[in-house]
Amino acid sequence: MYRYDEFDAALVRERIAEFSDQVDRRSSGALTEDEFKPLRLMNGVYLQLHAYMLRVAVPYGVISSRQMRRLAHVARTYDKGYGHFTTRTNIQFNWPALQDLPAILSDLAEVEMHAIQTSGNCIRNVTTDVFAGVAADEIEDPRPWCEIVRQWSTIHPEFSFLPRKFKIAIVGAPKDRAAVRTHDVGLQIVRGEDGQTAFRVFVGGGQGRLPHIAQEIAPAVPGQSLLAYLTAILRAYNLLGRRDNIHKARIKILVAAIGIDAFRDEVERQFAILRQEDLRIPDEELARIQAYFTPPPFADLPATSPAYDAARRLNPEFARFTRSNLREHKQAGYGAVIVSLKPIGGVPGDITAAQMDVVADLAARFSFHEVRASYEQNLVLPHVRLEDVHAVWSRLREAGLATANADLATDIIACPGLDYCSLANARSIPVAQALSHQLADAALLEKLGPVRINISGCINACGHHHVGHIGVLGVDRKGEEYYQITVGGSPDEQAALGEIVGRSLPAEEVAPAIARALDRYLEIRNDGELFIDTVRRLGADPFRTAIYELTDAAA
Amino acid sequence: MQLLEQVQDGVRLSVSTPEEDVRAAATANDSLILEFEAFRDGRGFSLAAVLRGLGYRGRLIAAGKVLPDQARHLRRCGFDAVELSPGADPAPWRRMDQVFSAAYQPASGDDRLVWRQRHTNPDAALAARLNAQWGQAAAEDLLRAVLDPALERKAAVISSFGAEAAVLLHLISRVRPDLPVVFLETGQHFFQTLAYRRELTERLGLTDVRDIKPEAAALSKADPRGDLWRSAPDACCTIRKVQPLAQALAGFDTRITGRKRYQNSHRAALEPFEAADGVLTVNPLAAWSADQTETWLRDHQLPRHPLVEQGYPSIGCWPCTRAVETGENARDGRWAGQEKTECGIHERALAPAC
Numbered sequence: 001m002y003r004y005d006e007f008d009a010a011l012v013r014e015r016i017a018e019f020s021d022q023v024d025r026r027s028s029g030a031l032t033e034d035e036f037k038p039l040r041l042m043n044g045v046y047l048q049l050h051a052y053m054l055r056v057a058v059p060y061g062v063i064s065s066r067q068m069r070r071l072a073h074v075a076r077t078y079d080k081g082y083g084h085f086t087t088r089t090n091i092q093f094n095w096p097a098l099q100d101l102p103a104i105l106s107d108l109a110e111v112e113m114h115a116i117q118t119s120g121n122c123i124r125n126v127t128t129d130v131f132a133g134v135a136a137d138e139i140e141d142p143r144p145w146c147e148i149v150r151q152w153s154t155i156h157p158e159f160s161f162l163p164r165k166f167k168i169a170i171v172g173a174p175k176d177r178a179a180v181r182t183h184d185v186g187l188q189i190v191r192g193e194d195g196q197t198a199f200r201v202f203v204g205g206g207q208g209r210l211p212h213i214a215q216e217i218a219p220a221v222p223g224q225s226l227l228a229y230l231t232a233i234l235r236a237y238n239l240l241g242r243r244d245n246i247h248k249a250r251i252k253i254l255v256a257a258i259g260i261d262a263f264r265d266e267v268e269r270q271f272a273i274l275r276q277e278d279l280r281i282p283d284e285e286l287a288r289i290q291a292y293f294t295p296p297p298f299a300d301l302p303a304t305s306p307a308y309d310a311a312r313r314l315n316p317e318f319a320r321f322t323r324s325n326l327r328e329h330k331q332a333g334y335g336a337v338i339v340s341l342k343p344i345g346g347v348p349g350d351i352t353a354a355q356m357d358v359v360a361d362l363a364a365r366f367s368f369h370e371v372r373a374s375y376e377q378n379l380v381l382p383h384v385r386l387e388d389v390h391a392v393w394s395r396l397r398e399a400g401l402a403t404a405n406a407d408l409a410t411d412i413i414a415c416p417g418l419d420y421c422s423l424a425n426a427r428s429i430p431v432a433q434a435l436s437h438q439l440a441d442a443a444l445l446e447k448l449g450p451v452r453i454n455i456s457g458c459i460n461a462c463g464h465h466h467v468g469h470i471g472v473l474g475v476d477r478k479g480e481e482y483y484q485i486t487v488g489g490s491p492d493e494q495a496a497l498g499e500i501v502g503r504s505l506p507a508e509e510v511a512p513a514i515a516r517a518l519d520r521y522l523e524i525r526n527d528g529e530l531f532i533d534t535v536r537r538l539g540a541d542p543f544r545t546a547i548y549e550l551t552d553a554a555a
Numbered sequence: 556m557q558l559l560e561q562v563q564d565g566v567r568l569s570v571s572t573p574e575e576d577v578r579a580a581a582t583a584n585d586s587l588i589l590e591f592e593a594f595r596d597g598r599g600f601s602l603a604a605v606l607r608g609l610g611y612r613g614r615l616i617a618a619g620k621v622l623p624d625q626a627r628h629l630r631r632c633g634f635d636a637v638e639l640s641p642g643a644d645p646a647p648w649r650r651m652d653q654v655f656s657a658a659y660q661p662a663s664g665d666d667r668l669v670w671r672q673r674h675t676n677p678d679a680a681l682a683a684r685l686n687a688q689w690g691q692a693a694a695e696d697l698l699r700a701v702l703d704p705a706l707e708r709k710a711a712v713i714s715s716f717g718a719e720a721a722v723l724l725h726l727i728s729r730v731r732p733d734l735p736v737v738f739l740e741t742g743q744h745f746f747q748t749l750a751y752r753r754e755l756t757e758r759l760g761l762t763d764v765r766d767i768k769p770e771a772a773a774l775s776k777a778d779p780r781g782d783l784w785r786s787a788p789d790a791c792c793t794i795r796k797v798q799p800l801a802q803a804l805a806g807f808d809t810r811i812t813g814r815k816r817y818q819n820s821h822r823a824a825l826e827p828f829e830a831a832d833g834v835l836t837v838n839p840l841a842a843w844s845a846d847q848t849e850t851w852l853r854d855h856q857l858p859r860h861p862l863v864e865q866g867y868p869s870i871g872c873w874p875c876t877r878a879v880e881t882g883e884n885a886r887d888g889r890w891a892g893q894e895k896t897e898c899g900i901h902e903r904a905l906a907p908a909c
């Protein structure tokens with residue numbers, strides 16, 4: 001993984017000095033609250049319902065054991081002993097005191113972490129495929145490019161006061177495991193005509209009140225021109241994006257308003273007049289960064305492990321875990337283990353300090369000191385020998401981290417909702433918990449297969465409900481918490497927005513309604529057909545009927 | 556960036572002016588004032604960047620609602636000056652303009668680019684990266700990292716075949732048994748060392764151990780009787796070690812040594828990877844303790860240098876090595892009674908061979 005050199009380290013230290021100066025000027029009254037707010041947001045400091053929240057960046061989701069231990073230390077020392085992983089692979093601390101922030105940031109800086117640009121109208125943390133460097137279908141490892149974009153976008157002089165926030169995701173495989181089409185800019189690595197690295201560029205995706213799936217703006221921008229092309233997009237957006245209405249300020253609205261073709265013309269015009277040679281990534285810099293992402297020193301192992309196979313035969317619970325939470329690795333004899341942050345009845349994405357330490361230790365012993373954070377709000381140990389998977393599982397199980405539900409119906413993505421968030425209409429967490437209890441049966445889960453359920457507490461869509469196979473949105477009906485259900489959304493390379501099935505339901509009816517929809521799926525699916533494919537084949541109607549069955553009967 | 560406390564005369568345009576109109580105004584004027592209507596409205600930054608990108612050489616002044624915290628954004632996007640609002644304190648402007656010592660992104664007229672600074676010394680950058688990435692790793696992983704074919708390093712190992720040499724050579728045999736291993740055959744070694752060199756080579760399956768001998772002509776001229784060590788050990792080391800080693804290593808850009816921090820005070824700050832004079836030096840065992848070394852030798856049942864049993868914990872040429880008493884430092888037996896602690900090779904961060 002990438003490690004800071006003296007320049008990276010200096011910039012993070014200087015950023016803390018800058019922020020301290022800003023906090024002092026706020027205290028003395030030299031900065032008004034209105035002026036201070038965007039500056040604090042660009043350092044990851046939010047004001048929530050009950051307290052400040054600090055959002056720490058995990059650049060493209062890669063964390064070392066040492067960093068994970070430090071996050072545990074922050075949770076233990078300055079917070080209530082836990083943290084929360086988000087869909088954009090950041091970690092949030094919900095209860096830090098304002099006066100502790102400089103100390104927290106310094107503690108994080110020591111392990112090369114920061115909260116820079118995790119919020120605010122600037123370019124946010126770049127995200128990627130959690131299986132980067134692991135998945136066999138990868139054309140090229142996207143992480144070096146993520147790091148290049150991270151550096152280029154950090155403390156950017158021109159793009160720190162954009163109309164609205166700006167999110168970039170990069171994948172290196174045709175299979176999209178990072179929801180790139182829901183981003184302001186999504187990048188997919190392809191091979192250019194010359195056989196070199198190029199990027200298929202999508203623009204104008206986003207969720208929130210007016211959700212949009214990103215559209216293709218360029219089929220293959222050469223790697224060397226990537227930063228110039230991104231500059232042209234951002235420049236066009238910065239100059240033309242709306243600033244009069246916060247709900248219409250994202251790039252998705254601009255692209256939808258003028259159309260993708262007109263927007264492309266505008267980007268190409270800017271591209272033609274900017275000084276591209278300055279932005280061409282020097283070969284030696286690309287090579288320097290790529291060198292950090294060479295594979296770890298894998299052992300030469302046979303593709304199968306008798307010990308692992310025997311453990312699977314002897315222990316059905318372990319076997320189930322491997323079926324749901326173990327992913328193939330391109331290196332023979334290794335696998336990637338998904339650490340579930342979705343225990344039955346738990347808060348999706350939450351992790352305690354003690355659990356962070358367990359994950360850090362397991363990574364140190366079994367996964368070359370490396371952990372990944374995923375879009376699904378889980379963690380991954382990316383490089384585990386098959387023969388070690390049983391040991392890893394046993395330890396995870398003791399720590400409550402081995403729920404066998406990765407990508408299954410209880411692997412729910414949910415935002416913090418009204419329990420924490422000042423913008424919420426409704427709570428998300430209790431709905432997620434109820435659903436998780438409702439679907440807890442492991443055999444049922446496995447029978448249902450991959451189903452992605454997403455919950456947001458309001459239309460800002462932090463829980464990505466628009467692109468959930470099943471989405472749940474909290475709405476306010478005359479002061480009461482109600483939930484609207486969508487079906488058929490998808491965040492991947494076949495990205496789609498879900499269809500609203502009908503009127504909203506009160507909290508206690510959500511879980512049973514979804515359970516009925518899933519039962520209906522089992523009745524009507526073709527052999528081996530996934531939930532989302534059944535929805536694509538038959539549309540939302542059969543599920544609508546199932547969802548409203550009981551309530552309609554009662555009415 | 557210049558801080559202007561007076562209101563400036565000249566063409567004044569709001570940052571909400573369309574880009575074409577700003578460009579037209581720039582063509583007609585050698586100075587422009589861009590007025591920010593709200594500090595959150597970042598259009599002014601892009602307008603300045605567009606003008607500078609097009610080669611505009613006139614003076615650009617920012618005015619209106621801007622914060623000291625935006626000083627460097629303004630400067631780096633191409634503004635020359637900012638018109639302060641009446642009564643504004645210039646001190647935070649100066650501070651905030653200079654908070655960052657370097658920048659990642661190329662921007663108008665900026666010379667402190669991280670990209671550029673990084674590549675002034677590529678080996679130093681490589682050493683820094685490898686230390687950051689592998690400094691804490693196990694010695695074998697660290698070796699694999701630097702011997703990764705992708706790095707295209709030409710590497711050689713330098714070994715004394717002394718008391719602890721077996722550890723490094725054992726690791727090498729596990730990673731790349733065909734790697735060149737340079738042994739300085741000074742002509743003054745204990746015969747036990749020469750026997751040990753053969754035994755260890757065979758036992759570990761090392762296939763390219765090279766005996767590097769002093770040049771015969773130089774030797775017969777400067778040290779015909781083989782006793783130069785008595786009068787001038789530095790000169791002796793020069794002909795018997797420093798010069799032959801330099802010749803043997805020409806063509807290699809990476810040298811792997813078995814030096815360890817605990818060995819003497821000069822080595823206390825030894826890093827696993829060092830860069831100097833266009834050469835990368837790798838010290839995989841830098842952080843190892845004496846106990847760790849002993850344990851490794853024992854656990855892997857590696858043959859020991861025959862003189863270890865006789866109280867020689869550090870072994871070089873026979874004239875310059877003696878056994879140490881209990882309580883003495885291991886290297887106290889080298890050049891005993893002299894100021895000399897290293898043979899002069901190490902000064903260039905090259906070798907442990909003494």
Ligand code: HEM
Pocket residue numbers: 046048053085086087088092164167182183184205206207208209250414415416420421422423460461462463464
């Ligand atoms: C609790 C404090 C939080 C606040 C105040 C907050 C606020 C917001 C707002 C206002 C938006 C809509 C932005 C827009 O559409 O322009 C948004 C979107 C989003 N937030 Fe949050 N959020 C919070 C927590 C989270 C968490 C915990 C996650 C991850 C689970 C998250 C991830 C996202 C994502 C992925 C979006 C959608 C981005 C898009 O539109 O493409 N946020 N958030």
Ligand code: SF4
Pocket residue numbers: 415416417418421422423424425426428456457458459460461462463
């Ligand atoms: S979706 Fe709404 S309720 Fe949930 S975190 Fe985002 S802003 Fe808050």
Ligand code: SF4
Pocket residue numbers: 741743784787788789791792793795796871872873874875898909
């Ligand atoms: S160690 Fe002694 S004998 Fe060997 S080269 Fe140096 S001075 Fe000469």
